[in-house]
Amino acid sequence: MGSLFNEVQQAPPIEVFAVVKAFNDDTHEKKVNLSIGAYRTNDSKPWVLPVVRKVEKEMADNDTLNHEYLPILGFEPLATAASRILLGADSPLLKEGKVTAVQVLSGTGGLRVAADFLGKILKFENFMYSVPTWGNHRLIFLHSGFKEPKPYRYWDESTKGLNIDGMLEDIRSAPDRSVIILHACAHNPTGVDPTQEQWKLIADAVEEKHHFPLFDSAYQGFASGDLEKDAWAIRYFAERGFEMLVTQSFAKNFGLYNERIGNLTLIVKDPAVITPIRSQLTLLVRGAYSNPPNHGARIVARVLNDDALFAEWKGAIKTMSDRIKEMRTGLKERLIKLGTPGTWEHITDQIGMFSFTGLSAEQVKYMAEKYHIYLLSSGRVNMCGLTTHNLDYVAEAIHDAVTSIPKASL
Ligand code: LMR
Numbered sequence: 001m002g003s004l005f006n007e008v009q010q011a012p013p014i015e016v017f018a019v020v021k022a023f024n025d026d027t028h029e030k031k032v033n034l035s036i037g038a039y040r041t042n043d044s045k046p047w048v049l050p051v052v053r054k055v056e057k058e059m060a061d062n063d064t065l066n067h068e069y070l071p072i073l074g075f076e077p078l079a080t081a082a083s084r085i086l087l088g089a090d091s092p093l094l095k096e097g098k099v100t101a102v103q104v105l106s107g108t109g110g111l112r113v114a115a116d117f118l119g120k121i122l123k124f125e126n127f128m129y130s131v132p133t134w135g136n137h138r139l140i141f142l143h144s145g146f147k148e149p150k151p152y153r154y155w156d157e158s159t160k161g162l163n164i165d166g167m168l169e170d171i172r173s174a175p176d177r178s179v180i181i182l183h184a185c186a187h188n189p190t191g192v193d194p195t196q197e198q199w200k201l202i203a204d205a206v207e208e209k210h211h212f213p214l215f216d217s218a219y220q221g222f223a224s225g226d227l228e229k230d231a232w233a234i235r236y237f238a239e240r241g242f243e244m245l246v247t248q249s250f251a252k253n254f255g256l257y258n259e260r261i262g263n264l265t266l267i268v269k270d271p272a273v274i275t276p277i278r279s280q281l282t283l284l285v286r287g288a289y290s291n292p293p294n295h296g297a298r299i300v301a302r303v304l305n306d307d308a309l310f311a312e313w314k315g316a317i318k319t320m321s322d323r324i325k326e327m328r329t330g331l332k333e334r335l336i337k338l339g340t341p342g343t344w345e346h347i348t349d350q351i352g353m354f355s356f357t358g359l360s361a362e363q364v365k366y367m368a369e370k371y372h373i374y375l376l377s378s379g380r381v382n383m384c385g386l387t388t389h390n391l392d393y394v395a396e397a398i399h400d401a402v403t404s405i406p407k408a409s410l
Contacts, residue, residue, distance in 0.1 A: 015135065015376060023374040031372035032394055034385035037188065037353050038257055039320050042387045047320075049255050051312040055299045065298070072282050072290065074103020075297040081304035082248050082263035086217065086231055093238055097271040102281055103292045106262040107218045108136055110247030111181075113264055114214055115144035116284045117277075118179050118245070124212060126178040128171070130154035132356075132378060134188045134216070137181055150174045155190050160346035160358060162192050164201065171205040180211045184246070185230040186219035186352025189380035193223065193351060199233045203240055213242055218249040223351045225321035227314065238267050250300050252353065253317055259296025320384075324353065327386040331355075334395035340402050355381045363401040371397040 019035040033044075041047050059065055073079070079101035084094065093099050104110035118124045124146070129137045131151045138149055152174070153166030171180065182202070187193055194202060206213055215237070220230045234246055250261040266277060285291070303309040325348075332347040347355050359367075359379035367373045373394060375381050386394060 019374050019376065022368070026372050026374075028372040030390070030393060032374065032385055032390050034373060034375040034381045034383075034394070037252065037382055037384075039252065039255060039353075039384045040387070042323065042389070044385070044387055044390075047255055049313065049316045051303055051309055051316060052254060052256065052299055054312075055302045055309065058302075059295075059298060067294065070103070070291050070294050070297065072285050073278065074292045075294065075301055077305055078261070078297045078301040079103050079263055079265075081301055082250075083265045085220070085227055085304060086234060086246060086248060086265055087238060087267075088228065088231070088235060091235070091238070093267060097274070098268050099265060100268070100274045100278060101263055101265040102278070102285070103297055104247070104262045104264045104285075105289065105292055106251050106260040107216060107247050107249030108140065108262075109260060109289075109292075110249070110262045110264040111137070111140045111214075111216065112144060113281065113284055113288070114245045114247055115141050115146065115179075116288070117281060118212065118214070119145050120284070121280050122212075124177065124179050126150060126175050127181065128152050128174050128178050128211070129181045130167070130183070130187070132189055133181065133183075134218075137216075141179075141181075146179075150178060152180075154187075155192065155356065157358070160192075160343070160356070161349070162194055162198065164194065164198050168201060168205050171202070171211065172209060174209065174211070177210045177212070179214055180206055181214050181216055182233070184215045184217035184220065184234050185232075186223035186354075188218065188352070189354050189376070189378055190356040191350030191352050191354045192356070194233070196232065196236070199236055203237055203242070207240075207242070213237055213244040215244065215246040217246055219252055219352050220248065221253045221314075221317035222321055222324070222353055225318045225325075227317070241269070243268050250296070253320075254296075254300055254303075254313070256296045256299065259299075260293060261296035261300050324383045327383045327391070328355065330388070330391045331383075331386060331395060331398075334391060335398060338395060338399045340395075340399040341406070342402060353382055353384060355383055357381050357398070358407075359398065359401065360405070360407045363398075363405050363407065366401045366405055367397050370400070373397050 023033040083101040127141045128150045152170035153163045156163035223230045246265040248263040251257045328348045332344045335344045357379045361377040
């Protein structure tokens with residue numbers, strides 16, 4: 001008998017999760033996972049931050065906590081503290097009441113609420129993202145009803161750095177009043193961030209075209225190891241007077257990947273607009289998922305609102321970002337020593353969790369098949385997948401891939 005469901009077409013896989021599955025299914029003893037953006041220790045293990053464990057134990061013993069619903073816009077102590085680490089405790093905007101924030105479902109959920117708000121309430125139709133960008137940006141905005149995006153150039157294959165001229169040109173040639181997604185720091189997937197001077201030029205172009213900045217901040221602390229430095233671009237735009245939205249994820253910097261803890265901050269010119277904005281956000285969230293989760297929200301809020309725990313957390317971020325930096329140096333040195341064709345300076349020039357190696361899709365495939373080393377077909381490597389135990393193995397595999405399958409532009 002025919003079924004209505006026979007008409008359902010097979011959808012393409014989500015690459016990053018498909019690669020994780022391929023890695024998990026692989027039984028080879030030397031396999032290496034350099035794909036999904038999740039931190040690993042030097043023993044290739046997930047890391048529950050000690051400060052997170054400490055707070056979880058405290059919560060387990062606290063009989064006053066329960067599992068009642070949070071408000072639709074989430075746990076206020078989380079949202080307030082999250083905006084504070086974004087804008088700085090002494091931000092004039094916070095003092096002037098020009099900031100409001102709501103707890104959302106990690107970075108993705110924040111972006112979706114942001115897209116719904118910008119599209120359905122503020123009636124924006126166009127959005128722009130960098131080429132390349134995090135794979136989910138396009139999907140989120142299209143699902144929210146935006147038109148096909150106008151991507152802006154970002155990665156320069158020849159310099160393995162930022163194509164600032166192309167980026168500015170594309171920002172200027174996009175339709176006026178487009179939403180522009182900007183990575184606050186530790187650009188995913190390239191690991192290339194604009195300099196402060198370049199950010200100023202970007203802000204000029206965005207302002208000229210009346211674009212609306214939406215910052216995606218998924219890696220605060222991961223780029224430099226310092227929360228303040230990693231918020232520089234956001235603070236610069238905010239101080240310059242832009243109205244804007246910022247999404248924050250606590251997946252990476254708290255290691256709370258599956259708790260879906262995030263925050264959406266809105267910066268406005270007139271505090272009077274905040275009450276109606278919050279009422280519209282309430283409807284959007286109610287119609288999507290009703291209210292956000294409690295467990296991780298309380299962990300993050302507890303840490304951000306306590307001086308000693310906050311200091312401990314900053315130490316953990318430093319531990320993670322320092323390990324990444326060591327792996328960058330270790331990989332670059334090995335490739336240079338092996339005489340691997342190409343230049344490898346970009347591995348240490350790039351920052352954050354990822355390195356955009358310049359490896360081609362064929363070379364990536366070769367490494368998976370021959371060495372059981374898994375990365376994204378774009379050549380993006382999660383630096384946290386490298387350890388002192390597998391650096392030699394990975395460097396040799398890259399060397400073999402690059403020499404066996406030459407690529408003109410390497
Ligand atoms: C990544 O880029 O690997 C992570 O942000 C995980 C994801 O959801 O894509």
